Amino acid sequence: MPNTSADDRRALRRRMKSAARLYAVQALFQMEAMAQTLDAVRVEFEDHRFGMVTDEGAFSEGDVDLFRALLEAAVAEQTRIDQLTDRALVAKWPLGRIDPTLRAVFRAAGGELLVTQTPPKVVINEFVEVARAFFPEGKEAGFVNAVLDHMAREARPEAF
Template sequence: MTTDTSHNLSGNQRRKLRSAARFFAVQALFQMETTGQTSESVTAEFTHYRFGEEFEDFDMAEADAGLFRALVTDAVNWQAKIDQMTDRALVAKWPIARIDPTLRALFRAAGAEMLEHDTPPKVVITEFVIVAEAFFPETKEPKFVNAVLDHMAREAKPEAF
């Protein structure tokens, strides 16, 4: 679903589309890193085939395609800056290159939203902690994500705290 039709949706429906876009952005960034695909090919694949995909016993969500594309593009364009912010939020023994590639993709998508969008930092943190819970259920990673993103948000938008 594109953002062009989102004006006809309720606030809750728009929120769900934006949440799905964040989840898909993490998947797309992970896929790009592991397969070497370009952002153009991955965003095309996701918007044409993944959004709303139906399986035998599960349907993928629709997503805010505009936010999805923006997060992937901004994460690629600002990757060095985002990775440096992430490195500063991590302990010295764990540079970004050593962390799980899913977490790396998550930090890049969240960092892109913090740097390039007007979303309040606390919303970005909450949304991406929920994404972390989806990828890492019943583990400590969501708490780790919360701590790293809080540090990144205070650096990116100190005026919000």
């Protein structure tokens, strides 16, 4: 990154991490919807989605390491993440009744909470923004905020 300031480099890294989170949600959704394996989806995203240019514009480059970590954690820790999510939901709305995109958001965020040192408030804020990307007109972002706050407090109480 010649001729870029430290602030520019930090901003680029933040954008790449944000893109990786969005891609992880899309990949987890695709895995569930199309019964695809982790490896197949990972390869597809890394080879064809990161930085892809379409008629509508260019996709962002993503932080490949974070993308992989989120996918691997979401798969490896899915039972634990789903239990955290279920405890954060009201009894009438078990995880199975939640929109599949929101399930993917909770699983990706849960994976980041469980296997990274990212501050929980950062994880929550980032995935609220991901929810807004998928549901720009709805109340889902507030719902995601509440569920992730509950999950984070249970998974990483020392951070609060």
